[in-house]
Amino acid sequence: MKIDPKSDADLSAQIATAIRDEIIAGRLIVDARLPSEAELAEQFDVSRPTVREALKRLAAQSLIRTQRGATGGAFVNKLSFTEAYAQQITTSTLLLSMNDVSFETACEARFALERSCAELSAQRCGPDDLAAMRAEIHRQGQPNLSDEAFCASDVAFHRALVDGAENPVLSYQLAGAVEAMQPLMNMITFSARDRARIVALHMRIAGAVEARNAADISDGLTALEAETQSLARSLFKKGN
Amino acid sequence: MKIDPKSDADLSAQIATAIRDEIIAGRLIVDARLPSEAELAEQFDVSRPTVREALKRLAAQSLIRTQRGATGGAFVNKLSFTEAYAQQITTSTLLLSMNDVSFETACEARFALERSCAELSAQRCGPDDLAAMRAEIHRQGQPNLSDEAFCASDVAFHRALVDGAENPVLSYQLAGAVEAMQPLMNMITFSARDRARIVALHMRIAGAVEARNAADISDGLTALEAETQSLARSLFKKGN
DNA sequence: GCGAAATTAATGTCAGACATTTAAAGTTTC
DNA sequence: GAAACTTTAAATGTCTGACATTAATTTCGC
Numbered sequence: 216m217k218i219d220p221k222s223d224a225d226l227s228a229q230i231a232t233a234i235r236d237e238i239i240a241g242r243l244i245v246d247a248r249l250p251s252e253a254e255l256a257e258q259f260d261v262s263r264p265t266v267r268e269a270l271k272r273l274a275a276q277s278l279i280r281t282q283r284g285a286t287g288g289a290f291v292n293k294l295s296f297t298e299a300y301a302q303q304i305t306t307s308t309l310l311l312s313m314n315d316v317s318f319e320t321a322c323e324a325r326f327a328l329e330r331s332c333a334e335l336s337a338q339r340c341g342p343d344d345l346a347a348m349r350a351e352i353h354r355q356g357q358p359n360l361s362d363e364a365f366c367a368s369d370v371a372f373h374r375a376l377v378d379g380a381e382n383p384v385l386s387y388q389l390a391g392a393v394e395a396m397q398p399l400m401n402m403i404t405f406s407a408r409d410r411a412r413i414v415a416l417h418m419r420i421a422g423a424v425e426a427r428n429a430a431d432i433s434d435g436l437t438a439l440e441a442e443t444q445s446l447a448r449s450l451f452k453k454g455n
Numbered sequence: 456m457k458i459d460p461k462s463d464a465d466l467s468a469q470i471a472t473a474i475r476d477e478i479i480a481g482r483l484i485v486d487a488r489l490p491s492e493a494e495l496a497e498q499f500d501v502s503r504p505t506v507r508e509a510l511k512r513l514a515a516q517s518l519i520r521t522q523r524g525a526t527g528g529a530f531v532n533k534l535s536f537t538e539a540y541a542q543q544i545t546t547s548t549l550l551l552s553m554n555d556v557s558f559e560t561a562c563e564a565r566f567a568l569e570r571s572c573a574e575l576s577a578q579r580c581g582p583d584d585l586a587a588m589r590a591e592i593h594r595q596g597q598p599n600l601s602d603e604a605f606c607a608s609d610v611a612f613h614r615a616l617v618d619g620a621e622n623p624v625l626s627y628q629l630a631g632a633v634e635a636m637q638p639l640m641n642m643i644t645f646s647a648r649d650r651a652r653i654v655a656l657h658m659r660i661a662g663a664v665e666a667r668n669a670a671d672i673s674d675g676l677t678a679l680e681a682e683t684q685s686l687a688r689s690l691f692k693k694g695n
Numbered sequence: 696g697c698g699a700a701a702t703t704a705a706t707g708t709c710a711g712a713c714a715t716t717t718a719a720a721g722t723t724t725c
Numbered sequence: 726g727a728a729a730c731t732t733t734a735a736a737t738g739t740c741t742g743a744c745a746t747t748a749a750t751t752t753c754g755c
Contacts, residue, residue, distance in 0.1 A: 225706095225707070225708095226707080226708075227511060227707090227708095228514075231515070235545075238549070239548065239549065241552070245553055251735080251736065251737085252736080252737070253736085261709085262710070263710090264504050264507075264709075264710095265707085265708065265709080267504075267508060267737090267738090268507060268511045268707095269511075271467060271508045271509075271511045271512050271515075272511050272512065272514065272515035273515070274468075274512065275471070275511075275512035275513070275515040275516055276515055276516070276542075276545075276546070278549070281736095281737065281738095282716095282717085282737080283715070283716045283717065283736065283737045283738075284715090284716045284717025284718060284735080284736060284737080285716085285717050285718040285719065285733090285734065285735050285736060286717070286718055286719085286735080286736080287716080287717070287718090287735080287736045287737060288735095288737080289737090293553050293554070294546070294549050294550050294553050294554075295554075296550065296554070299546050299547070299549075299550045302542075302546060303543060303546065305475075305479070306516070306534070306539050306542060306543065307539070307628075308479065309478070309479065309518070309534050309539075310534050310536065310539045310627070311624070312481070313485055313533050313534050314533070314534075314623075316623070316624055320622055321624050323575070323622055323625070324622050324624035324625040324628065325624075327571045327572065327574070327575060327620075327622075328568065328571050328625070328628060328629075329571075330571055331567040331568050331569075331570055331571040332567065334567070335563070335567060380567075382560055382563055382564050382567075383554075383556070383560070384551070384556055384560055384561050384565075385563070385564040385567055385568070387550070388547075388564065388568060388628065388631075388632050389568075391628075392628050465737095465738070466738080467738090467739095491704080491705060491706085492705080492706070493705090501739080501740085502739060502740045502741070503740090503741095504739075504740075505738085505739065505740085507706090507707090508738095521705095521706065521707095522706080522747095522748090523705065523706045523707070523746070523748070524704080524705060524706080524746090524747045524748030524749060525702095525703060525705060525747080525748055525749040525750065526704080526705080526749055527705045527706060527747075527748075527749090528704095528705065528706080529706090
């Protein structure tokens, strides 16, 4: 594990990259302990603060975790779906907000992606995910539900639909895409009339899942996309 | 911008979170300059090394960039699709390798996701993306192409297909999913016979794009998925 | 007025110290 | 001998202060 003395990048960045490469290449496996900060400092011939900056970079990406105390140190972290998912949401959210992505483009991508679970969810969706969908639909029908709670329930509904595909990789990718849209969706406030139409579409989708009809799930999502887009258009036209 | 004195997390982590929240909330906008390290140290009542660790955490996520010199400092970075995409690939790749995700599961998710661009690519794919697909197909037919180059060309082919949807958000999500699979795909070495079948399917997909036939694109991808899965199965059975 | 040199303000790096945490080894007590 | 307590050691977390390096700005000389 060496760094290039000719590079003019920060030492801490170079060290972080060197360690990251070891992890990606599998030469440092999950739960392996890195040398102590003092040892790393000696190995790379830098000071301890510099090593620490490098380790913090890796910690920010959940590649390592640190533990204090006698048997402590930095350990290669087993990246969980939950952590990866949280990171992806942060990144995607910022990406959308910083690049002036139009609601239309983001919405199109979101539903296109979500439709990709239709086939598998129709085949595999179990009673628990279906029950979760029904529960969220019921919640969405409550008249005194706040806009924030309605949006959160909406996310939970789609999450259950996606999880019905019983493929964790797909869930990870789709849940990230759906949730990254949430801040944009929150800009829309729903009238009672809008909510009723959305809930109706949710019921249609849940019904299609129960009937194990992939095409109907897909069509339901397409209808929901059209509804969302037209809602957004009417709001933006009003100069909101 | 304050931190909770009761929290027992690392100071640098708390500070990083505080600044990240400011960015996400839009109170620190793109290209805004953060206070200098010395000023931040004073504001948060910590030392400069601690502030630096926090800043490195943010830099690791491409949330800030730093510049040396008189007018230097840390600036809120405009997260580009390219950066977000690189990060997503690293995360997804590690996620797959660390969680014993089976080839079957990952492959299923990858193709399910990719099919989500079929409709849009059929509608919008321009001559440049189509030409890119044709060029990769031609390259894949060269008999003296190395396995690595064949895989890279395969990725480029799918990348062009996805870009044909003309939706940057979709490209970002899908390209990440496709490329994260690459290390797993690289475990498979292709015989000449395998290559010929894959190239034939690529031609079929390219033809469907040119004919603007979304269903055919989708079917072509499904056939490619079946081919890939059976190839993987036969390899793993041989005890590889 | 223009070019070169000095200034300055920032990040990058280092050295050494102390604080805190945690597990394990050692010691005492019953 | 076992349980409870104490000590020790090794690690990360944090601080202080210094110096190095970079790059824009200002000043000075001509």
